[in-house]
Amino acid sequence: MSPGPLALVADVGGTNVRFAVVEPGGQPKRVVNFKCSEYPDFFAAVDAYVGRLGSRTRPTSAAFAVAGPVLGDRVRLTNSPWTISARAVERRYGFTDVHMINDFSAIALAIPRLRPTDRRKIGGGRSVQHAAIGVIGPGTGLGVSGLVWTGSRYVPLASEGGKVTLPPFDAFETEVVEVIRRQHTHVSAERLLSGAGLALLYRTIVEVKGLSARPLSPQTISSRARAGRCPVCLTTVNTFCAMMGTVAADLGLTLGALGGVFIAGGIVPKFGPLFQRSPFRRRFESKGRFSSYLAAIPTWVITHRNPGLLGLAYLIDTRG
Numbered sequence: 001m002s003p004g005p006l007a008l009v010a011d012v013g014g015t016n017v018r019f020a021v022v023e024p025g026g027q028p029k030r031v032v033n034f035k036c037s038e039y040p041d042f043f044a045a046v047d048a049y050v051g052r053l054g055s056r057t058r059p060t061s062a063a064f065a066v067a068g069p070v071l072g073d074r075v076r077l078t079n080s081p082w083t084i085s086a087r088a089v090e091r092r093y094g095f096t097d098v099h100m101i102n103d104f105s106a107i108a109l110a111i112p113r114l115r116p117t118d119r120r121k122i123g124g125g126r127s128v129q130h131a132a133i134g135v136i137g138p139g140t141g142l143g144v145s146g147l148v149w150t151g152s153r154y155v156p157l158a159s160e161g162g163k164v165t166l167p168p169f170d171a172f173e174t175e176v177v178e179v180i181r182r183q184h185t186h187v188s189a190e191r192l193l194s195g196a197g198l199a200l201l202y203r204t205i206v207e208v209k210g211l212s213a214r215p216l217s218p219q220t221i222s223s224r225a226r227a228g229r230c231p232v233c234l235t236t237v238n239t240f241c242a243m244m245g246t247v248a249a250d251l252g253l254t255l256g257a258l259g260g261v262f263i264a265g266g267i268v269p270k271f272g273p274l275f276q277r278s279p280f281r282r283r284f285e286s287k288g289r290f291s292s293y294l295a296a297i298p299t300w301v302i303t304h305r306n307p308g309l310l311g312l313a314y315l316i317d318t319r320g
Contacts, residue, residue, distance in 0.1 A: 007021065007060070007063060008059035009028060015140045065107075067080070099319060103143060104159065127260045137267075138266075140194060142161075145161075146159065156311075173242075241275060275301065
């Protein structure tokens with residue numbers, strides 16, 4: 001039996017763009033990751049990937065997950081200068097159709113298809129079948145989405161929930177947020193719960209504690225915290241994880257996410273066992289009268305390398 005028509009799928013973030021091709025009913029294959037900064041625009045990245053496929057492996061349609069609000073044909077990424085037009089892509093490559101959805105909507109679509117080895121549970125709780133599911137994840141920005149059961153299938157939510165105001169939980173976090181507010185009138189969750197946010201959080205904690213230290217990259221902060229070689233780095237990561245717990249719990253309450261809350265993105269999985277030991281789950285359950293409600297909601301870290309591409313494969317199958 002000959003393979004069905006190929007579709008091009010791309011998970012387009014602020015830092016990386018991941019490409020793959022998918023056959024009907026199949027899994028993403030020929031996955032390639034490019035740095036967005038190495039290409040002047042999206043077309044150049046697509047050209048580079050399609051050029052690798054060869055003339056006998058030509059996709060006939062496409063689906064893209066983009067890190068920004070999808071409000072029409074033309075999407076400007078939130079944390080990237082790239083702009084993507086579905087119609088322009090159709091014309092340039094002769095595709096029969098092109099779908100675009102928010103990147104975290106694509107990750108949400110992947111959740112029911114994750115294998116047990118594709119996720120790591122944090123804390124207790126048990127999911128309720130067909131209940132709403134929350135999705136949140138720090139990377140270049142902070143993505144937020146969810147899944148709602150329609151009676152026959154899950155549908156994803158398109159959300160810009162990463163831009164909500166970050167609520168400080170205690171006196172220390174209030175002091176941290178007040179320092180940042182001197183530079184930014186609105187301190188969103190994404191301002192601190194992102195790659196750049198981790199570096200900003202470190203600099204702010206250094207200032208709050210009256211210390212003298214040079215700025216560090218998010219990678220250095222994370223590695224020093226994991227190694228236990230820097231108390232300020234460990235405090236920074238633990239504060240980051242606690243704030244994640246606050247925002248994830250708010251999402252769980254808002255959606256009634258008794259199906260669970262999943263954490264995606266490129267940062268938390270790299271924390272490794274440090275995240276398991278962090279204040280995340282304790283903070284997630286710290287909601288006064290609703291602590292028992294949240295204690296029943298399970299939380300997982302997605303460990304699948306390309307959940308966005310997996311979700312796009314499902315989107316292509318269901319939309320034909």
